Amino acid sequence: MSDQKGAKSISVQQLAKKVINGEHLFILDVRNTGDFDDWKIEGKNIEVINVPYFELIEGVDTIIDKLPKDQNIYVVCAKGGSSMMVAEQLVEAGFHDVYSIEGGMKAWSEHLEPIKIGHLKSGGTIYQFVRLGKGCLSYLIESNGEGVLIDTNRMIDPYEQFAKEHQITIKHIIDSHLHADHISGGRKLAEKFGATYYLPPKDAGEVTFSYTPIKDGDKVKVGTVTIEAIYSPGHTIGSTSFIVDDQYLLTGDILFVDSIGRPDLAGKADDWVSDLRQTLYGRYKQLADELIVLPAHFMGINEMNADGSVAEKLGILYKVNHGLNIADENEFRKTVTENLPPQPNSYQEIRQTNMGKLNPDEEQQREMEIGPNRCAVR
Structure with missing residues (x-):
């Protein structure tokens, strides 16, 4: 000041x-x-x-x-x-x-605040980058000086600076799905670091660039830590979650602390709502209650913990998150399809940018992203 x-x-x-x-x-x-x-x-x-x-x-x-x-x-x-x-x-x-x-x-809108989430039992640390002005959350997992970045934003400097300061060599970059509300920094960061860029193949049908597919059950190693991919469709057809060291569940835009993901950003709400229910009420239900959920977005400041992080145990969310407590399937379908917020600003252009079909300049990218996070069912 x-x-x-x-x-x-x-x-x-x-x-x-x-x-x-x-x-x-x-x-x-x-x-x-x-x-x-x-x-x-x-x-x-x-x-x-x-x-x-x-x-x-x-x-x-x-x-x-x-x-x-x-x-x-x-x-x-x-x-x-x-x-x-x-x-x-x-x-x-x-x-x-x-x-x-x-x-x-x-x-x-562009500021990223890095917050340490915790230590990993196999040796390492997980950090959450909180984008306060947009509600985006991205992650860096570090072990033995190696790192993986997940669901990064287009502002790549904060990740580069953090990795340099902490002497982390970034080996892998992963996007949990093809984002529609913000422009991914994944490809650019992968080029900068010479890292492998992973994308779920079911979301990558129209991309114009090369990538490494990541599918259900695939494992990515970083140092002594294992990250396992869990196919979890519903927000998009390719949405994939990640279990980190059997401690953390990175849910992308499928499950949030106070809500659940919307299934309509590719115009497929009626088709994908069944996938969303199966992921939330089937696939996730089989996972350990002690897993700490780390989502890719948050809706409001009320979801933040005292240290600014956004995280909660899966078992607790099954008790308090309304989206996980709708027993009747028809009521769930109705709730999900009738309580959608407005579409994110320029979401079609953002999807096309993330596919590599558009290449807007920096100022155009800023304008495309202006506004709040709108990835959740209200």
Whole structure:
């Protein structure tokens, strides 16, 4: 955070620490109301109000009564420009601790926060990369200096930096399915590291690049740790889960802490809902209750643990997750197909990008991904 007189600035990295630590934050979001209603910064102790920038061009007198006098004010816009101008106006109006969030919601959407999940009994560590602004979760499993990355985001620098700092040689990159809500960094990272890129073949029928198929029962070794593939269709026809060292179950977009995956992002909801039920009520039911579920997304801050991680035992989810407790098959079908949120922004273009059919530039990729995670049944 900068210390100059006048308005200050705060990076999204610094803001993320505050959100994860549960600090009380007051945020003034100056984006258009439609954008704000679609997607905002959220947290357990966050108070946020929306006043569009165009209403503040002539001054901030109209909102002074809405702002706290005795705490920091964090101003956010789309890219960081308008928020600094509003922050300066607030300082001129007599507010002292006013911060503009650097890079705005675009930067917030792209920040990855690495969190250590735990040690592996065969020797090694598993880390979760939390994308707070998008609800994406990706993973790095390390053992004996070797690593595998699973369900990576398109921002590859954080993974490269983390691997370098921890002296990890990335050997394998895996996508649990063909993603539709965010652009995968899998292929790019595999090229960077000279790693093997795995993709479930049933999701890869239209891809334009070479990959290594990963199927039910296949095992990937990293150091002394074994990762076993479990075919688990329902979100997509190729969706595959991974059991890591008989301790963790990486569920991709099939099962979340507070919901279940949606089966409609390829237009096959009626066909895939039966697969989804079989995975959740059949395949997963046969697995050990003690397995810790690590999903590829989270829906809200309420799913986070105290340290910012998103994880829960499978047995507990079978008790508390509504999507796992619908006994009647017809009711399950109805619940799943009638409680779908809006489709993710540009999801068709994102799928085509992940197939290698489109090659948008960096700014186009950012625009395609703007908005919240929408991979779950409500």
